[in-house]
Amino acid sequence: MATPNHSESPSFQQQGRLLCHCEGHCPPPALSEGLPNNTCLARVGAKCFSAVEEVYDLEAGRLVAERTYGCLPPDHMSGLLQCQGHLVPHLNPTSIACCADENYCNRHLQPTYTPTPLHEAQRRRRCTPAGFWHGPDHVFGLFVILIALAFLRYKKREDKRQKYMLTARSDPDGFTHSHPGTLNDLIEQSSGSGSGLPLLVQRTIAKQIQMERSIGKGRYGEVWLAKWRGENVAVKVFFTTDEASWFRETEIYQTVLMRHENILGFIAADIKGTGGWTQMLLITDYYENGSLYDFLAHNTLDVEQMLRICHSALCGICHLHTEIHGTRGKPAIAHRDIKTRNILVKLDGTCVIADFGLAVRYDSEKNEIDIGAPNPRVGTIRYMAPEGLDQSLNTSLFSSFLHADMYSVGLMLWEVGRRTMTGEKRMVCDESQLPYYDFVNPDPSFDEMLNAVCSKQIRPALPHRWQTSPALSGLSKVMVECWHGTPSARLSSLRVKKTLTNLLMNELPPASIKMI
Structure with missing residues (x-):
């Protein structure tokens, strides 16, 4: 099929600007409005390009060439350097070709590269789900045993992968609604360390x-x-x-x-x-219920739903706070920005903790606190602990970050409690509100929160109706201890988790109690 020529159309007559074929490097929809599909408009003095890179194909289980097309920046903005990019060593073999002859000139460019040698490709396969370890032959007997174990593990993973691929091919539309665990299957084939995919x-x-x-x-x-x-x-x-x-x-x-x-x-x-x-x-x-903040704004809860939300959220926070010792253990992690907007709700009514851009890690063996790169974010002011507001938080002690997290947990539990229905003849609940909504502005300043929380020592009010429900009454006691003014007096995440476990088991009918 002939390439369409839009150069004569008034909307594309841009002096010195080319129309380029794009694939894999197309601009966002907002920047390509009015252009044909798979088309980008190069800037003045810029060229079109075609690139090829060696990538790992999950289905084929081998390295393949992936071609991309698009528009480069002008030469004075590193376009010339990018056209010479294949001359610089890369992790993966790559090559690029540029042109500025006519519109869509890059459609016909076919840059080539030198494929990865066989021994190097085999080494890279160790980083993929389908690969297995080829250890050094130090002791022949041990080597044979390790290879046998590695092969058995590889065979199990490969069987799962082949089953997944067969399922994917059997669905002509590429959808796998009847097998929603395909991503989970891929993750299960990884190293098993719980640290994500290669x-x-x-x-x-x-x-x-x-x-x-x-x-x-x-x-x-x-x-x-x-x-x-x-x-x-x-x-x-x-x-x-x-x-x-x-x-x-x-x-x-x-x-x-x-x-x-x-x-x-x-x-x-x-x-x-x-x-x-x-x-x-x-x-x-992806969870279609969205954040806990949005969920509470549009839904009311019964006592059991409230306890499931709170208990599951504390399970996630407790896992973060807990250090796991071992050869490849997990450090303790403080979240530093716990709030209902950073908690997501699953379809089964349980929650997951999200947004770790401010998290802090602690290695007890090395006694090191890993705060990460300098970041101007200090958390959400409304949920910030008193010691964070008055800047008395001791950043040299990791426990200070955990105590600050638990203050935020208390506020989160208060938001969930407000939306919980109580009553005998007529069930009622309170409207969804953020903590301190009745004391500060919708977008409070640092000084406003400092005055309310530290100077006046205000805390969210506990509705009288909560005392009519054993579960809400127990939850209110947890809140009060979580937002205590003295950091060391606050409950730990494990203590709160155990309390919520007991409240949940007391609320469930005996026939439905499972391991929690």
């Missing part, structure tokens, strides 16, 4: 996602609903000015043994973009 696989997934619609915006980025092979995923796109937060959150998700049923499931992270735009992506599980 980086090469993450990059492959990031390139294959299809953005659908924006589902939320914040000060630090935008969240999109996207699809990967028919499965819904959430993609958090960070602003370029908040690279530190993207890097920190990705780093925390890659922590060994981080995966937990009440921690937002991490899938992949990648940086995409050419020229004047860059996208820093964080791909996670």
